[in-house]
Amino acid sequence: xxxxxxxxxxxxxxxxxxxxxxxxxxxxxxxxxxxxxxxxxxxxxxxxxxxxxxxxxxxxxxxxxxxxxxxxxxxxxxxxxxxxxxxxxxxxxxxxxxxxxxxxxxxxxxxxxxxxxxxxxxxxxxxxxxxxxxxxxxxxxxxxxxxxxxxxxxxxxx
Amino acid sequence: xxxxxxxxxxxxxxxxxxxxxxxxxxxxxxxxxxxxxxxxxxxxxxxxxxxxxxxxxxxxxxxxxxxxxxxxxxxxxxxxxxxxxxxxxxxxxxxxxxxxxxxxxxxxxxxxxxxxxxxxxxxxxxxxxxxxxxxxxxxxxxxxxxxxxxxxxxxxxxxxxxxxxxxxxxxxxxxxxxxxxxxxxxxxxxxxxxxxxxxxxxxxxxxxxxxxxxxxxxxxxxxxxxxxxxxxxxxxxxxxxxxxxxxxxxxxxxxxxxxxxxxxxxxxxxxxxxxxxxxxxxxxxxxxxxxxxxxxxxxxxxxxxxxxxxxxxxxxxxxxxxxxxxxxxxxxxxxxxxxxxxxxxxxxxxxxxxxxxxxxxxxxxxxxxxxxxxxxxxxxxxxxxxxxxxxxxxxxxxxxxxxxxxxxxxxxxxxxxxxxxxxxxxxxxxxxxxxxxxxxxxxxxxxxxxxxxxxxxxxxxxxxxxxxxxxxxxxxxxxxxxxxxxxxxxxxxxxxxxxxxxxxxxxxxxxxxxxxxxxxxxxxxxxxxxxxxxxxxxxxxxxxxxxxxxxxxxxxxxxxxxxxxxxxxxxxxxxxxxxxxxxxxxxxxxxxxxxxxxxxxxxxxxxxxxxxxxxxxxx
Numbered sequence: 001x002x003x004x005x006x007x008x009x010x011x012x013x014x015x016x017x018x019x020x021x022x023x024x025x026x027x028x029x030x031x032x033x034x035x036x037x038x039x040x041x042x043x044x045x046x047x048x049x050x051x052x053x054x055x056x057x058x059x060x061x062x063x064x065x066x067x068x069x070x071x072x073x074x075x076x077x078x079x080x081x082x083x084x085x086x087x088x089x090x091x092x093x094x095x096x097x098x099x100x101x102x103x104x105x106x107x108x109x110x111x112x113x114x115x116x117x118x119x120x121x122x123x124x125x126x127x128x129x130x131x132x133x134x135x136x137x138x139x140x141x142x143x144x145x146x147x148x149x150x151x152x153x154x155x156x157x158x
Numbered sequence: 159x160x161x162x163x164x165x166x167x168x169x170x171x172x173x174x175x176x177x178x179x180x181x182x183x184x185x186x187x188x189x190x191x192x193x194x195x196x197x198x199x200x201x202x203x204x205x206x207x208x209x210x211x212x213x214x215x216x217x218x219x220x221x222x223x224x225x226x227x228x229x230x231x232x233x234x235x236x237x238x239x240x241x242x243x244x245x246x247x248x249x250x251x252x253x254x255x256x257x258x259x260x261x262x263x264x265x266x267x268x269x270x271x272x273x274x275x276x277x278x279x280x281x282x283x284x285x286x287x288x289x290x291x292x293x294x295x296x297x298x299x300x301x302x303x304x305x306x307x308x309x310x311x312x313x314x315x316x317x318x319x320x321x322x323x324x325x326x327x328x329x330x331x332x333x334x335x336x337x338x339x340x341x342x343x344x345x346x347x348x349x350x351x352x353x354x355x356x357x358x359x360x361x362x363x364x365x366x367x368x369x370x371x372x373x374x375x376x377x378x379x380x381x382x383x384x385x386x387x388x389x390x391x392x393x394x395x396x397x398x399x400x401x402x403x404x405x406x407x408x409x410x411x412x413x414x415x416x417x418x419x420x421x422x423x424x425x426x427x428x429x430x431x432x433x434x435x436x437x438x439x440x441x442x443x444x445x446x447x448x449x450x451x452x453x454x455x456x457x458x459x460x461x462x463x464x465x466x467x468x469x470x471x472x473x474x475x476x477x478x479x480x481x482x483x484x485x486x487x488x489x490x491x492x493x494x495x496x497x498x499x500x501x502x503x504x505x506x507x508x509x510x511x512x513x514x515x516x517x518x519x520x521x522x523x524x525x526x527x528x529x530x531x532x533x534x535x536x537x538x539x540x541x542x543x544x545x546x547x548x549x550x551x552x553x554x555x556x557x558x559x560x561x562x563x564x565x566x567x568x569x570x571x572x573x574x575x576x577x578x579x580x581x582x583x584x585x586x587x588x589x590x591x592x593x594x595x596x597x598x599x600x601x602x603x604x605x606x607x608x609x610x611x612x613x614x615x616x617x618x619x620x621x622x623x624x625x626x627x628x629x630x631x632x633x634x635x636x637x638x639x640x641x642x643x644x645x646x647x648x649x650x651x652x653x654x655x656x657x658x659x660x661x662x663x664x665x666x667x668x669x670x671x672x673x674x675x676x677x678x679x680x681x682x683x684x685x686x687x688x689x690x691x692x693x694x695x696x697x698x699x700x701x702x703x704x705x706x707x708x709x710x711x712x713x714x715x716x717x718x719x720x721x722x723x724x725x726x727x728x729x730x731x732x733x734x735x736x737x738x739x740x741x742x743x744x745x746x747x748x749x750x751x752x753x754x755x756x757x758x759x760x761x762x763x764x765x766x767x768x769x770x771x772x773x774x775x776x777x
Contacts, residue, residue: 045450
């Protein structure tokens, strides 16, 4: 199954991915609605895009009291069913990675659905820092964490 | 506000803050002006022209400041990150349009505003906090005295909103250093002409922004096609796809030096024998840790550098010593020239440190370096002695350069003289011929004797000497869009006018000028029209640029400038270059200026004709 992969070393923090993601959802350029976020650690020169990596054991899905989160059989993405979601936001608390969001206008939860198998963020990235490729396991979180950790380690050492 | 907004591209709302009374108002954007001036530099200049008497003291409450975005600021158009600060320059007494990238301009759009207009002067140190439609003027006594990097950290903690984007002044702006700048996102500067001193004179420390809204498009499908086409062209240009990402603007050091056009030791020479040490190649190989992009930029020319190991403890200063252990940005080409070859300093680590100090203290690194260079010539010629300067201000002294950064920002000792800028400093000391600039603003990094067109561009630049208003280096050195002989004066009047007008339009869209290394107005046009819904034509866009240029010129006329100010220092006009590839050259401004006036539709004294005013709608 294809997974989203983040190669933090290639990211320049331009946030084209956030703009593409927001555009797909809202038809405007509104990064506050993006479900991919670039974390910018200026002092360590680390720019790290970050989004839902579609956990096998998805706590958002488990926590939802009305079973509004399902699994897209084509992509394995965990997706919010708007007509079922009641806007309780329990999923945003359950997600350990902070990649489940709440829309105060529609009162619905929203998250990365991999654009149905053709992620806009991947297409928009000018440096190839995002890929959508076949992987057994999402392998990028470890390298992401490693890089961010090195940034903090660097800060503490000095 | 969104309920009244019928505009696309533009948000349709202007935020006005009177700092004297604390009155905050939101008003609709003048749609007719928006159409005729687009945004950014154009709209800012139009509003300032309509609202303010150009003869006021730039540091008085009567001066206004306009922070202006363009309709493409905040979109995913490549490099749609820019905002423009339009005001009367503290360094120049002329109109200034200082541009910056980063994330601040887009955040202003997301908060719902095309422009912020500041009037008056706050009674006490203050900052402006804007969270969408909530706008508060808050006390900033506790922030006064903090550096830019300290201010950003303190404000984010205080506001409790981690995603806040901040533009602020440092101690240099507070101390009214004539070339103080406004910094945003730590390292991005609205750099030149002293816009930071104007903000300091208003007692405004910072503008903190958080916007959760978006920028809408009139015709999303046409817009998307336009932006993909432009990005594809940028991917194919050797400058925007390879040169700038790999070496940043610093790639120019060796190129310009090889042409004998790198001003050295306050323009006494034009070749720097240590250029290789401060070049983009050396920076990339020894000190670069990452490329950093501004908002939506697919080029990513920003240089993130570090001072590893021993390098961090060279040239000790008292400002934030912990900063030398982390990553910072720069130097860019212009800064590397001003603080490097212009001061005769060939130590890259000193330039990195001085550049970071300029960013953290909030000073324009170009005017700072060039003013130190003028001071070094005053020292060399015995006009000032070590009794006055305290430290030996010798050309080539990295220690002196780094030390002067702090002394200038805090106006300590001889730094108080440097803080006035090199024109005022050299005049006060009786040697005005050592000032290398136009309209009070120091030159940028291109020798006007070796690149004739740049001389005309500097002499006629409305905001004083500047490389960003007519970058004829592109044609004269880099061969874009076609190669021209840098030593010839033929056709330079025409190319200067074309570049000035086109650049004015780019500055009005909200896009970055670096795009023009790979694309032209024709690639920007479809995005601009599709975003705004205004069916602009290419001809109209060029016309808009000419309108902006002439309106700035008219403003300067009202401020007291005449054609006599369209000139260059005696050294550039009369003293031949002593050595190097351009040996023997002077700038032959007299051969270009009359033709330029004629092409512009101005009379022989540089006064805009009534016919030209009418043609441009400027009566």
